[in-house]
Amino acid sequence: MPTSRPLLFALLPLFASCQVFESQPGDAGSAEQTRLQGELSQADGQLLLRPCQEQRRFVIEDAGATDIMAEATELLAGGSGPLFADVRGSLAASQQNGVDGQLNLARIYRLQHEGRGCDDPNFKRSTLHASGQEPGWSVTVGAGGLMLERQGQAAQALPFLEERLPEGRLNLTSEANGQRLELWVAPQRCVDPMSGAVQHLAAELRLNGEVLRGCGYYGGARSD
Numbered sequence: 349m350p351t352s353r354p355l356l357f358a359l360l361p362l363f364a365s366c367q368v369f370e371s372q373p374g375d376a377g378s379a380e381q382t383r384l385q386g387e388l389s390q391a392d393g394q395l396l397l398r399p400c401q402e403q404r405r406f407v408i409e410d411a412g413a414t415d416i417m418a419e420a421t422e423l424l425a426g427g428s429g430p431l432f433a434d435v436r437g438s439l440a441a442s443q444q445n446g447v448d449g450q451l452n453l454a455r456i457y458r459l460q461h462e463g464r465g466c467d468d469p470n471f472k473r474s475t476l477h478a479s480g481q482e483p484g485w486s487v488t489v490g491a492g493g494l495m496l497e498r499q500g501q502a503a504q505a506l507p508f509l510e511e512r513l514p515e516g517r518l519n520l521t522s523e524a525n526g527q528r529l530e531l532w533v534a535p536q537r538c539v540d541p542m543s544g545a546v547q548h549l550a551a552e553l554r555l556n557g558e559v560l561r562g563c564g565y566y567g568g569a570r571s572d
Contacts, residue, residue, distance in 0.1 A: 380438045381454055383568070385466060388420055388433040388459070395420055397433060397451055400466035404448040411437065411452040419459055419546050426544060432465035434458040434565065457565045460545035472568040476518070478533060478551035480562025481542050485553060487520075487531055490569065494522060496529065496555075516572075530554040538563035 386399035395408040395417060410416050416435075423431055434457040442450040470477070470488055479486035484499035494508045506529065508522040520531040536550040540563055549564035566572050 381436050382439060383434070383436045383457070384451070385432070385434045385471075387466075388424075388431045390420065390424055396447065397435070405446075406439065406449050406451040407442055407444055407447045408437075409450055409452050412454040414453055414456050416453060416456055416459075419456070423459055423461065423544060423546070427461035429461055430465075432458070432460050432463065455548065456546065457548050458545065460540075460543065460547075462543045462545065470567070474567030475570040476520075476533065476564060477567055478531060478549070478553065478562055478564030480551065480553065480560050481540065483560070485555075485560055485562070487551075487553065488567075489520065490567070494520065494529075496527070528556050533564050 384397065384399050386397050386402070389396050389398070396405045397408055398405045408416065420431060420433075435451070435453055436455040436457070437451045437453040440450045440452060442448075444450075470490075474488050474490045476489040477486065486497045488495045488497075489508070492505075494506045495503055496506060497503045504525055504527065506522040506524045506527065508520050508529075511519040511521075513519060516535040518531075518533045520529075522529040530553070532552045532554075533549045535548060538547045538550045539545070540547070545563070547563040547565045549566070551562045551564040553560040553562065
């Protein structure tokens with residue numbers, strides 16, 4: 349049966365973050381997994397991850413059948429600049445020369461060229477971020493509330509209710525400051541049509557009767 353939990357706060361603080369953190373596992377299957385953010389590159393038919401603010405490099409083994417090789421190859425071929433990756437997996441030793449270990453990949457949260465990547469100040473304390481295009485919108489969620497941003501309008505901090513639904517779906521609602529907001533997210537590969545960024549959540553924002561679609565990902569404060 350779905351459960352809901354109120355999070356009644358007035359303001360969403362501006363966040364500060366680091367980019368690598370250990371998971372807080374809820375089951376034995378994720379006990380040794382780590383979420384990492386960093387730069388993804390390709391060499392000799394392999395993918396390498398260099399975590400943010402580090403020089404270490406880990407060769408990626410796609411243990412979770414995420415199809416990261418195909419995803420990353422397309423983005424690396426079609427974009428300029430470094431490819432940012434936000435992933436989860438378990439670290440292990442590697443016999444391969446020139447690397448510092450192996451990442452047995454279990455999940456992709458994001459692959460993107462654009463955006464702040466390693467320099468995102470909101471990542472560590474946010475639980476969810478969703479955004480879309482035409483018109484541009486974004487929702488950032490944290491323990492202090494929900495921040496709604498729309499193109500050409502002032503940002504608004506709102507209280508909200510969160511409902512967890514079957515199959516990993518979430519519904520967030522808010523009625524404050526003259527806004528009627530519903531945000532629905534579901535685990536599903538989602539591609540931003542303008543930037544090509546790949547994210548692990550599909551998102552739908554219903555705002556005062558208007559329906560806006562986009563993609564999303566869990567922030568660093570969520571252990572899912």
